[in-house]
Amino acid sequence: MSSLDLPKHAQQGHHHVDQSNHTDVVTGFVLLGFPSLSPPFRLLLCSLLSICYAFTLVGNLCIVWAVLWDTRLARLPMYILLGNFSGLEMCYVTTTAPRMLSDLASPLPGIISFHGCFLQFYFFFSMGTTESFLLAAMALDRYLAICHPLHYPMLMSPRFCCTLAAFCWVSGFLWFLAPIALISQLRFCGSNLLDHFICDPGPLLASSCTPALGTEMAFYSLSSVAIFGPFLFIVCSYIAVLKAVTRLPSAAGRQKAFSTCTSHMAVVGLFYGSIMVTYVAPEASGGSNKVVTLFYAVVTPLLNPLIYSLRNKEMKDALRRTLLQGK
Numbered sequence: 001m002s003s004l005d006l007p008k009h010a011q012q013g014h015h016h017v018d019q020s021n022h023t024d025v026v027t028g029f030v031l032l033g034f035p036s037l038s039p040p041f042r043l044l045l046c047s048l049l050s051i052c053y054a055f056t057l058v059g060n061l062c063i064v065w066a067v068l069w070d071t072r073l074a075r076l077p078m079y080i081l082l083g084n085f086s087g088l089e090m091c092y093v094t095t096t097a098p099r100m101l102s103d104l105a106s107p108l109p110g111i112i113s114f115h116g117c118f119l120q121f122y123f124f125f126s127m128g129t130t131e132s133f134l135l136a137a138m139a140l141d142r143y144l145a146i147c148h149p150l151h152y153p154m155l156m157s158p159r160f161c162c163t164l165a166a167f168c169w170v171s172g173f174l175w176f177l178a179p180i181a182l183i184s185q186l187r188f189c190g191s192n193l194l195d196h197f198i199c200d201p202g203p204l205l206a207s208s209c210t211p212a213l214g215t216e217m218a219f220y221s222l223s224s225v226a227i228f229g230p231f232l233f234i235v236c237s238y239i240a241v242l243k244a245v246t247r248l249p250s251a252a253g254r255q256k257a258f259s260t261c262t263s264h265m266a267v268v269g270l271f272y273g274s275i276m277v278t279y280v281a282p283e284a285s286g287g288s289n290k291v292v293t294l295f296y297a298v299v300t301p302l303l304n305p306l307i308y309s310l311r312n313k314e315m316k317d318a319l320r321r322t323l324l325q326g327k
Contacts, residue, residue: 031110033197046104059305060086070318077161089301092127117199130172136230143237179219
C-alpha cells in the first residue's frame with residue numbers, strides 16, 4: 001500500500017511542502033495496523049481486544065482498590081509494589097489500546113499527528129521501562145522476605161518501599177527521554193506510512209531520511225540495558241530464593257513461598273520473553289513483530305490481575321472484604 005492508495009483526506013494536512021526545495025516533510029503518520037485482515041476479522045479482533053482491555057482495567061483496578069483500602073495489605077511492601085504495578089498496567093495498556101481499537105473499527109487506516117505519535121512513543125516506552133524496574137523491585141522484596149526474614153522488616157520498610165517504587169517511576173520516565181527527543185528531531189520525508197498499529201521505533205527510524213545510526217544504536221543499547229539488567233537481577237534473585245525455599249522446615253511455608261514466586265515468575269517470563277523478541281536487536285518491525293507487540297501491550301496486562309488475584313489468598317480475601325462486604 002502506498003500513500004496514493006489512501007483517501008485524499010488521509011493525505012491532506014499530513015505533508016508540509018517546503019517551497020524552497022519542494023521536499024515533502026512528514027508532519028503526521030498513517031498507522032497501517034493490520035491491512036491484510038478482512039473487515040469481518042478486523043471486527044472480531046477489535047471485539048476480542050475490547051474485552052481484554054475492559055477486563056484489564058477492571059482487574060487491575062480491583063487490585064489497586066484492595067491495596068488502598070485494606071489496611072492489612074497497605075502496610076505490606078509486597079502489596080505496595082503490587083498496587084503500583086497494577087496502576088502502571090492500567091496506564092500502560094491505555095497508551096495504545098483505545099487508539100488501536102478505534103483504528104480497527106474504522107475501514108480507513110489510522111491517522112496520527114506527529115506530536116501525538118511521539119507522545120504515544122514516549123509514554124509507551126517509559127511505562128514499559130517502569131514496569132521492568134518494578135518487576136526487579138518486586139523480586140528484591142521477595143528475596144529479602146525469604147532469604148533474610150529476620151532483617152526484612154528493617155530492610156524493606158513501607159517507607160523504603162514507597163521510595164523504591166517512586167525511584168522506579170522516575171527512572172522509567174527519564175530512561176528514554178533523550179533518545180526519543182533525538183528521534184523526534186530527525187527529518188521524516190517521503191512516505192508517512194508506518195507498518196504498525198503503534199508508533200514504534202523500527203518503522204519510525206525506517207521512515208526517516210536522515211542517517212541516524214548513533215541515535216538508533218543509543219536507543220537499542222538503552223533498551224537492552226533496561227531489559228537485561230532487571231531480568232538478570234530477577235533471575236539471580238529467584239535462584240537464591242529457590243535455594244532458600246528448599247531449606248524451609250515447614251511444608252506449608254514452602255508451598256506459600258513457591259506460590260508467590262511462581263506468580264511473579266509467570267509475569268516476568270511473559271513480559272520479558274515478548275519484549276526481548278522485539279527490542280533487543282535493531283530490527284524493523286514486520287508482521288510477526290506486530291503480533292508480539294500486541295501480546296505484551298494488551299495480553300500481559302490482562303494476565304497480571306488473573307495471576308496475582310486468583311493465586312493469592314491474601315489478595316482474594318482483601319477483595320472479598322473491600323468489594324463484597326464494603327469494608
